[in-house]
Amino acid sequence: xxxxxxxxxxxxxxxxxxxxxxxxxxxxxxxxxxxxxxxxxxxxxxxxxxxxxxxxxxxxxxxxxxxxxxxxxxxxxxxxxxxxxxxxxxxxxxxxxxxxxxxxxxxxxxxxxxxxxxxxxxxxxxxxxxxxxxxxxxxxxxxxxxxxxxxxxxxxxxxxxxxxxxxxxxxxxxxxxxxxxxxxxxxxxxxxxxxxxxxxxxxxxxxxxxxxxxxxxxxxxxxxxxxxxxxxxxxxxxxxxxxxxxxxxxxxxxxxxxxxxxxxxxxxxxxxxxxxxxxxxxxxxxxxxxxxxxxxxxxxxxxxxxxxxxxxxxxxxxxxxxxxxxxxxxxxxxxxxxxxxxxxxxxxxxxxxxxxxxxxxxxxxxxxxxxxxxxxxxxxxxxxxxxxxxxxxxxxxxxxxxxxxxxxxxxxxxxxxxxxxxxxxxxxxxxxxxxxxxxxxxxxxxxxxxxxxxxxxxxxxxxxxxxxxxxxxxxxxxxxxxxxxxxxxxxxxxxxxxxxxxxxxxxxxxxxxxxxxxxxxxxxxxxxxxxxxxxxxxxxxxxxxxxxxxxxxxxxxxxxxx
Ligand code: ADP
Ligand code: MG
Numbered sequence: 315x316x317x318x319x320x321x322x323x324x325x326x327x328x329x330x331x332x333x334x335x336x337x338x339x340x341x342x343x344x345x346x347x348x349x350x351x352x353x354x355x356x357x358x359x360x361x362x363x364x365x366x367x368x369x370x371x372x373x374x375x376x377x378x379x380x381x382x383x384x385x386x387x388x389x390x391x392x393x394x395x396x397x398x399x400x401x402x403x404x405x406x407x408x409x410x411x412x413x414x415x416x417x418x419x420x421x422x423x424x425x426x427x428x429x430x431x432x433x434x435x436x437x438x439x440x441x442x443x444x445x446x447x448x449x450x451x452x453x454x455x456x457x458x459x460x461x462x463x464x465x466x467x468x469x470x471x472x473x474x475x476x477x478x479x480x481x482x483x484x485x486x487x488x489x490x491x492x493x494x495x496x497x498x499x500x501x502x503x504x505x506x507x508x509x510x511x512x513x514x515x516x517x518x519x520x521x522x523x524x525x526x527x528x529x530x531x532x533x534x535x536x537x538x539x540x541x542x543x544x545x546x547x548x549x550x551x552x553x554x555x556x557x558x559x560x561x562x563x564x565x566x567x568x569x570x571x572x573x574x575x576x577x578x579x580x581x582x583x584x585x586x587x588x589x590x591x592x593x594x595x596x597x598x599x600x601x602x603x604x605x606x607x608x609x610x611x612x613x614x615x616x617x618x619x620x621x622x623x624x625x626x627x628x629x630x631x632x633x634x635x636x637x638x639x640x641x642x643x644x645x646x647x648x649x650x651x652x653x654x655x656x657x658x659x660x661x662x663x664x665x666x667x668x669x670x671x672x673x674x675x676x677x678x679x680x681x682x683x684x685x686x687x688x689x690x691x692x693x694x695x696x697x698x699x700x701x702x703x704x705x706x707x708x709x710x711x712x713x714x715x716x717x718x719x720x721x722x723x724x725x726x727x728x729x730x731x732x733x734x735x736x737x738x739x740x741x742x743x744x745x746x747x748x749x750x751x752x753x754x755x756x757x758x759x760x761x762x763x764x765x766x767x768x769x770x771x772x773x774x775x776x777x778x779x780x781x782x783x784x785x786x787x788x789x790x791x792x793x794x795x796x797x798x799x800x801x802x803x804x805x806x807x808x809x810x811x812x813x814x815x816x817x818x819x820x821x822x823x824x825x826x827x828x829x830x831x832x833x834x835x836x837x838x839x840x841x842x843x844x845x846x847x848x849x850x851x852x853x854x855x856x857x858x859x860x861x862x863x864x865x866x867x868x869x870x871x872x873x874x875x876x
Contacts, residue, residue: 317344322351330451333736334359337442337449346463346471348375349440354849360444364413365460366849369436369466376434377475382484383606391487393427393434395480398582399470400427400436403862409465411457413439415853418801419520419587420579421487423856425841428801434471437852438462483583489541490580494591496539500551501769502702503596503653504574505537509547512566512573513724522586527724534728535719550719550726554652556690557702558711560729561721567704568657568761569637570721574702574796575655578858595648596653597860598797600660602636604790608872611758612647614689626758631870632697635662636683641867645687647697649826649863656694657704660807666709689753691713696754712737721728759824763873767816767866775847776803776812786812789871798862803855810854811836811842811862823876825866833859 317325322344330338337356344351347369353367373383380391394417401416414437415426430433443453468474497505506512511526527551531537537551552574559567577592613625616637633641639662646654659667668685678684687710693699695867705711712718718733719726767775767786776786780802782794786809791800799808811832819830836844841854866872 317342319459319463322439323455324450324456326458327450329454331450332449332451332662333446334444334449337365337454339421342618343854348463349466351458351462354810357442360441360447364439364441366852367438367440367462368402368850368852369438369462370473371434371436373429373432373434373669374716375475376471377477378429378434378471378480379477382480383431387488387491388484389429391422391484392480393424393429394421394487394582394756395483396429396436396470397424397427400473403465403469403474405665409457409461411441411443412461413441413463415803419581419585420576421483421490422579422801422802422804424803425850425854426852428842430819434851436466436471437850439852459501477765485543486583486588487580489543489545489547490588490591492578493539493543493547497551497591498536498652500537501554502537502551503540504552504577504592504702505549505590506531506552506570506573507547507860508536510549510573510590511586512586512590522584525585530725531569531726532719532726534687534730535717535726552702553717554694554698554700555716556694556700556711557717558703558715558717559704559719559721559726559732560706560733564708565574565721566724567706567721568659569724569851571655571657571702571704572797574799578798579800588843592655593653594858595651595860596655596798597779598649598655599639599642599646600697600797601631601665601794602638602642602660602795603635603640603662604860605795605868606631606635606870606872607633607637607868609869609874610641610644610867611756612637613756614685614692614753615643615684616682617684618679625682626756635663638662638735639665640655645867646860647693647699648758648760651699651860652700654699655703656701658707659704660855666705669708669710687711687714687871692753694753709733709736709740710820713741746840761822761824761875762819762828763875764819764821766871766873767812767869776809778802778807778809781805784809784812784865785867786871790868791865791869793861793865793868794863798858799861799864800857803853804861806851806855807841807844807854807857808862808865809856811857812846812866813846815862815866826863829859829863829866832862 340353350370352368354619358363444452510529511522513523515521515523515528531550535550538548540546573590574592575598579591581587607630609627611626612628615626666686691714712733718730784791814832815828
């Protein structure tokens, strides 16, 4: 550490008017007294992605109590708290030029703020100011030596700390984690707390609808959890098994399902979904026509195609509604999941059901598709995979459902008994007549070729592009339909994980094993270890194995060993 704040200021004043490239000289560490500033990366021109800097504190020099940083989960919650506070301050436009990757409504492990046993690191981007292609040294000095210390000074790291709010957030996160871990022991796959507000304020916002009707569990599903902070939470426990959500259009069915789907992640206080928690490996399944499918066993759902194409290892560059939904489901099973979440709104009808009239007209032998209604129970029995399904337009699932929940003006009630009566009366409603032969006994392994994921252009490493795509060489992987990919920082991390998977592949390792290896290494070494080029990044967030596997499965150039 040989530079000081004053040194940085005078260097910047000297650089004023020089060619932009001279900013490179700033790389290095600066002692600001209360903290250190590290300039890791300097952009090469004014239009390039901004420069990366880090503010590093000794934990003891911040207002964060040491007790809030004990153990991994407390550190995640504390880092998230600091990040939210900083992004809020940065939103006021008084700090033009400085930015930080902004957390969404989920509390995730991220790299924008990293809390360790004895340090706190804040990672920011800064656009170094230019006039044309010349350095604006005085403006840069203002950003780095006035605005930056001012931002830090006002933040929760120092004087702006609301210790009670921090401790509330840490307690909340520990309680949420604990509740999520208790689900399996209670025989539950999801939980929706009483008082939750599930709808969002608009289609393109993840903030709560202020006027939303609060959730209230049916008495028969009510569960109570006592959590580490001492609080108790009550709400609707969705048991393992097959659960169908019914109700009239516009009564809140999809909103409930969507909240469960997001419940794989804990949500921040005030979100309305704090007490919606779902089995962490739950996968939302939908139709996704047009997607590429490579070597997936969809035979439990689709077989005997008129073309003679084998569906034990099905490949297409342009899947139909039903095949894409079958592939999404088969891939989820390949990785392993305890819960499928399916909404009629985003499903292919012919994948889901076939009504008695159609069963009569087209004999099963001439229909390649065995609808999901005939497979949902074997899935549970053979794979211990539960399903929560929204079906407002068909009673076909009544007979196979363990539980039926009716939504009426956003309030659920238990209508299982009535639905079972109806199903018994119309026993032709489902054709669940399959023989005792196991259906999901095969555990096919997809083994990618050693170079299956290597980009055609090695100078172009994989990178995330927002929420919807990942660039691998000249290819783009379309991940827009991975509904549980919620943050562009997760996409960035998945891009780096893809490179890690690429290094695992040797032509004999199967895809699932390599995904698990990479996730295990991530658990052990942390997000920062994913970065192999350049300095530490502030734009990564914890991904799930499900989305990593989903992204690889959608890669159009995936090549499997035959
Ligand atoms: P469905 O799937 O039953 O047709 P949706 O879940 O799509 O219904 O919800 C329909 C509308 O009602 C949406 O605009 C949604 O935001 C709103 N909504 C859902 N749940 C609530 C609630 N608890 N309070 C107020 N509005 C809600
Ligand atoms: Mg709906």
